[in-house]
Amino acid sequence: xxxxxxxxxxxxxxxxxxxxxxxxxxxxxxxxxxxxxxxxxxxxxxxxxxxxxxxxxxxxxxxxxxxxxxxxxxxxxxxxxxxxxxxxxxxxxxxxxxxxxxxxxxxxxxxxxxxxxxxxxxxxxxxxxxxxxxxxxxxxxxxxxxxxxxxxxxxxxxxxxxxxxxxxxxxxxxxxxxxxxxxxxxxxxxxxxxxxxxxxxxxxxxxxxxxxxxxxxxxxxxxxxxxxxxxxxxxxxxxxxxxxxxxxxxxxxxxxxxxxxxxxxxxxxxxxxxxxxxxxxxxxxxxxxxxx
Amino acid sequence: xxxxxxxxxxxxxxxxxxxxxxxxxxxxxxxxxxxxxxxxxxxxxxxxxxxxxxxxxxxxxxxxxxxxxxxxxxxxxxxxxxxxxxxxxxxxxxxxxxxxxxxxxxxxxxxxxxxxxxxxxxxxxxxxxxxxxxxxxxxxxxxxxxxxxxxxxxxxxxxxxxxxxxxxxxxxxxxxxxxxxxxxxxxxxxxxxxxxxxxxxxxxxxxxxxxxxxxxxxxxxxxxxxxxxxxxxxxxxxxxxxxxxxxxxxxxxxxxxxxxxxxxxxxxxxxxxxxxxxxxxxxxxxxxxxxxxxxxxxxxxxxxxxxxxxxxxxxxxxxxxxxxxxxxxxxxxxxxxxxxxxxxxxxxxxxxxxxxxxxxxxxxxxxxxxxxxxxxxxxxxxxxxxxxxxxxxxxxxxxxxxxxxxxxxxxxxxxxxxxxxxxxxxxxxxxxxxxxxxxxxxxxxxxxxxxxxxxxxxxxxxxxxxxxxxxxxxxxxxxxxxxxxxxxxxxxxxxxxxxxxxxxxxxxxxxxxxxxxxxxxxxxxxxxxxxxxxxxxxxxxxxxxxxxxxxxxxxxxxxxxxxxxxxxxxxxxxxxxxxxxx
Numbered sequence: 013x014x015x016x017x018x019x020x021x022x023x024x025x026x027x028x029x030x031x032x033x034x035x036x037x038x039x040x041x042x043x044x045x046x047x048x049x050x051x052x053x054x055x056x057x058x059x060x061x062x063x064x065x066x067x068x069x070x071x072x073x074x075x076x077x078x079x080x081x082x083x084x085x086x087x088x089x090x091x092x093x094x095x096x097x098x099x100x101x102x103x104x105x106x107x108x109x110x111x112x113x114x115x116x117x118x119x120x121x122x123x124x125x126x127x128x129x130x131x132x133x134x135x136x137x138x139x140x141x142x143x144x145x146x147x148x149x150x151x152x153x154x155x156x157x158x159x160x161x162x163x164x165x166x167x168x169x170x171x172x173x174x175x176x177x178x179x180x181x182x183x184x185x186x187x188x189x190x191x192x193x194x195x196x197x198x199x200x201x202x203x204x205x206x207x208x209x210x211x212x213x214x215x216x217x218x219x220x221x222x223x224x225x226x227x228x229x230x231x232x233x234x235x236x237x238x239x240x241x242x243x244x245x246x247x248x249x250x251x252x253x254x255x256x257x258x259x260x261x262x263x264x265x266x267x268x269x270x271x272x273x274x275x276x277x278x279x280x281x282x283x284x285x286x287x288x289x290x291x292x293x294x295x296x297x298x299x300x301x302x303x304x
Numbered sequence: 305x306x307x308x309x310x311x312x313x314x315x316x317x318x319x320x321x322x323x324x325x326x327x328x329x330x331x332x333x334x335x336x337x338x339x340x341x342x343x344x345x346x347x348x349x350x351x352x353x354x355x356x357x358x359x360x361x362x363x364x365x366x367x368x369x370x371x372x373x374x375x376x377x378x379x380x381x382x383x384x385x386x387x388x389x390x391x392x393x394x395x396x397x398x399x400x401x402x403x404x405x406x407x408x409x410x411x412x413x414x415x416x417x418x419x420x421x422x423x424x425x426x427x428x429x430x431x432x433x434x435x436x437x438x439x440x441x442x443x444x445x446x447x448x449x450x451x452x453x454x455x456x457x458x459x460x461x462x463x464x465x466x467x468x469x470x471x472x473x474x475x476x477x478x479x480x481x482x483x484x485x486x487x488x489x490x491x492x493x494x495x496x497x498x499x500x501x502x503x504x505x506x507x508x509x510x511x512x513x514x515x516x517x518x519x520x521x522x523x524x525x526x527x528x529x530x531x532x533x534x535x536x537x538x539x540x541x542x543x544x545x546x547x548x549x550x551x552x553x554x555x556x557x558x559x560x561x562x563x564x565x566x567x568x569x570x571x572x573x574x575x576x577x578x579x580x581x582x583x584x585x586x587x588x589x590x591x592x593x594x595x596x597x598x599x600x601x602x603x604x605x606x607x608x609x610x611x612x613x614x615x616x617x618x619x620x621x622x623x624x625x626x627x628x629x630x631x632x633x634x635x636x637x638x639x640x641x642x643x644x645x646x647x648x649x650x651x652x653x654x655x656x657x658x659x660x661x662x663x664x665x666x667x668x669x670x671x672x673x674x675x676x677x678x679x680x681x682x683x684x685x686x687x688x689x690x691x692x693x694x695x696x697x698x699x700x701x702x703x704x705x706x707x708x709x710x711x712x713x714x715x716x717x718x719x720x721x722x723x724x725x726x727x728x729x730x731x732x733x734x735x736x737x738x739x740x741x742x743x744x745x746x747x748x749x750x751x752x753x754x755x756x757x758x759x760x761x762x763x764x765x766x767x768x769x770x771x772x773x774x775x776x777x778x779x780x781x782x783x784x785x786x787x788x789x790x791x792x793x794x795x796x797x798x799x800x801x802x803x804x805x806x807x808x809x810x811x812x813x814x815x816x817x818x819x820x821x822x823x824x825x826x827x828x829x830x831x832x833x834x835x836x837x838x839x840x841x842x843x844x845x846x847x848x849x850x851x852x853x854x855x856x857x858x859x860x861x862x863x864x865x866x867x868x869x870x871x872x873x874x875x876x877x878x879x880x881x882x883x884x885x886x
Contacts, residue, residue: 057860059874061387109434119755121504125857126434146712147753189549189582190503190755195711212583214503214548 055152056125064133072101073276075267076135080110081118082240083160083265086299087140090159091267093291097283105134116216116237118142118263124150131268136276141268145192145261154271158264159284160292161304164193165235165260169223170250172230176257179230184209186219186231192261197232200258217241224248232260235302243300262304331414331421332464335398337446343489344563349842351396353558354441354486355729356839359630360560362731364840367801368847369883374804374816374826377849377881383418385876390835390854391484391727393441394878399843402463403852403878404439404486408453412466415850416843418880422466426453429477438857440727440837441486441558443494445519450494452483458494458517472522474498474515480505481512485558488568490604492519495568497530497555497625502576503755509533509550514559514570514600516607526607530555530572530595537609538594543584552576553596557625557727562656565674567610570600571625571662574618577756579708589707590617597624599662601676611676615663616700619707620689620750621721621759624663627729629739630673632656633779637670637680642782644681644693655679659779660732660739665689666724668739668777671698682782684775685743686765688718708752718766720748721759722861729837733799736819738776738785740805742794745771746865762861771865772809776822786822792869793862798838798849806849808834810862811869814851814879832875833859849881 075091077084088104095102107130110121119142120127127150131138143155166176166185173179185201187194189212201210211228213219216237222228224247241248267284269277287295293303338352346352348365355362369377385392388406395402401415408426413419433454442451448469449461455477460469475481480501487496493516501507512531517524531553532538542550552575559570572595580589598614615624636651658673666685671678678698692701706715719725723744730741745768750758764771772793776785790809797807799819808814810833816826836852854876863871 055860057855057858057863057873059387059389059855059876061874108431119504123434145754147751147758190577192711192754194582212545212549214551218548 056128058125058128062129072103073098073137074103074105074135076131076138077104077106078110078118078120078138078140079106080121081140082116082236083118083140083299083301086160086295086301087265089295089299090287091139093287093295094280094283097286098279107134107138116220116234116240118234118265128152131270136269136273137280138268141266143264143266149268152271153268154274154277155266155268156277156280157284158266159287160265160296161262162265162302163235163260163262163304164191164232165238165253166230166256167223167233167238167251167253168230169226169228170247173254175255179208181207182209183229184211186211186213186222186228186233188213188216188219188233191234193232196258196260220248220251221245223251234263239300239302331400335400335447335464338397338444339446340489340492343445350398351394351839351841352444353395353489354393354837355558355560355627358488358490358561358563360627360729361629361734361799362627362729362797363733363799365801366840366842366847368842369800369804369849370802371804371818371825373883374802376883377816377826377828378884379828380848380880380882381416381418382877382879383413385852385854385878387874387876389438389857390833390852390876391438391440391837391856392852393837394839394850394852395442395444396839396841396850397444397463400463401850402442402444402449404442404451405876406438408437408439408451410442410449410451410461410466412463415841415848416846418878424461424466424468426455426459428453428455437482438484439486440484443486443489445489445492445494448519450489450519451486452496452498454482456482458487458496458515458522460519460522470522472517472524474524475511476507479507479511481507481554484556488559488561489519490561490563490568491566493517493525493604494519495559495561495604497557497559497570499554499556499573500531500552502552509547512552512554514555514602514607516604528600528602528607528609530570530600532594541592541594543588543591545583549583550575553593555625557627560628560630560658561604562630562673565656566604567601567673568604569628569630569658569673570602571628572596572598572600573623573625574621578621579619579752579757581709581752582756586709589709590702592617597622597663599624599628599658599671599676601673613671613676613678613698615667615669615698616665616690617702619702620717620757622664622689622719622724626662626725626727627660628658628662629660629730629732630657631659631732631737631779633659633737635670635679636780637682637782641784642680642682644695646677646679646695648677649679657779660730661725661741661743664719664721664723664725666719666743668782669698670779670782680782682777684741684777684784685724685745685773686718686747686767687724688716708757711752711754713752715750715752715757716747717750718747719744720746720762722746722762722858728794728796731797731799731805732779733805733819735799735801735803736776736778736785737780738778738819740774740776740797740799740819742797742807743773743775744793745773760861762865764865771862774805774807774817774822776819788817788822788824791866793865795834796837798840800840806838806851808838808851808853810834810859810871811866812853812871814838828881830879831877833871835859836878846882846885850878852876852878
């Protein structure tokens, strides 16, 4: 499923960048050794038997993908392009045992121990890692700069109106529980004297389905969920993002690496800069995802 | 070289002889089926269930090993176990030891040598299970070994051969959550609970339940939802939030059983997310969300709820599923130490109580186990999540400032999500009418994140100098009889008729204490963290002490407290001690 390498940056600058990044990556592998689990930071108490301690082939990047993410194929394409920029073959392994059933989600639903084992054994870098909106990530992980920053948005169901003033008093606004955006909605509703009702959902699937069917009139929702639902559900094409009457956060999708992979992180950061400078928007369009 | 070769030949001959001799003797020749009557009153030399008896005492009446001779204890055999998190309990019956390993491996061993008699390895699905799965205990009934498998079956094995007798699917394999503990056997039924879907996991509110299965056939006899379903009592306590958002009130420790009252006692876990503000408005933050963090008394025959007592209304992942200890005792709580005493308590009266520490707060309760009436409660470790308990009802009051209301709030929560008390079990001794508990002087510096409250980092509680303690609490008076402190957290305990208390710690030390004084009488350095549950049994007139070792789930939370100690991870094995034969 490798996609054509379409990058919009100028050929000259590309060649310069490739030379620089290739040397950086070679140094990274030489110094750290792929597959090393000596992360140097507090790690989960995982019995050593669970760790392979096998050095992966050093001439390629092994990415882990999150199969529970609605963006997994997009993430794979991003990983492939970043690897191409670094003149390295890419291999992809899917995380296992996620036990997640939210089709329009992005979360990684693994215990810290399981994540540690799989990242240690299966990959150099985990692509599709959502940076937490608040707090810190695991001590043994670090992240690149984000490669995609989709929004949370206020959206209306078909025929509801064009702005918040069109929303009738008592109308229901859906919201995903346990996302930072939900707290923004709650704060907004309080300032409005709770003129509208908030209904919580465990996943984006339910929000989009109820918006499309008219069961709820509005929702704060992760914008890619709308696009992806519309690709398969004709009713969802009637969902519209409206003018935002209050601020909502973006989700930062980045690449997570063990903390001993500093050089590789720097190389990926540089490649992400180039991707975001040219090529990302086309990739988003290919996958039907909203532009930032 | 010649000598070495000769020794090898001699050794080989001896091994061959031993194997041949063993083959000539049926190790199950003396096996007697385990009846309900035996389970209600086990033979002194057996260890027939998780905590030895249905009342969860963790007590063996064997008294060959005493405070006087415990210093002579020696290792008599040991045996490596499968890798994975170690929280196992061996059962012993008629000289046969049955022990669960991680990944649903069950072994039968000669309890005097550790020699393998049979092994069952369950073929688990490649997908859908976490990498690390553990089993605390199995059960025995008649000639069957019963356990809850990680692929959500209740399984019966032939105790003589390890062959599968029957299996019954209890819950869909696609649902998040497992049984990490085995069933309680009551009236020919296997009664058990399980964990269930967290907010991000598969499976909804209908995956949180207790079950009873007929042991002859595997047929499910009743089911009780620990997260009430539409139309059931308690459904209304969830502030009207959608069914899909009601999650995670499970029960992950083996219940206790009173055959006279025909009641089985479960404890329950918390909701997901733990903090309620993620789902409900300010007016409902402190609602009950039944049956979170409660004791449930269930009719063993029908599955009907007879009474419940909710201990806290959680916001911080302070589960209450732990062993419910059943004691018939005089009660006379000492008001100098017992902070909350019911006005209905008559000092000196005898009560059938459910007592001890059921949850992570470290609060010690005494409850009439026939009626659920609150009798008294006291604090043990430092805690800041309960400001008061209504002595008429047992209902806790929580400080308003400890109830999160928004993302980004910082709290120091004491005890933390690993307790106070956690799953390592306490033990009761009828010799002293005292329960001994492994308790931790810990707090967690938490912040409310996007998805839930952060459960770490763990720090020492205010004023504490040691993380680990063992405390004895008298069940009549509520007085703390002694406390023993240690830098590293303590693990599960065992009491014996010899006046001893056995227990290990995270830093590989396994000790014997004097029940009366708390004095350390004996210590053995083990090869790994003492993650399993110690037991005692007798074969051919010789008393044994057995304890599985190896690191356990979340042991990193403890090892991180003392970075100078490096007990290592893994190293699963069972170590067995006895006095010299002569």
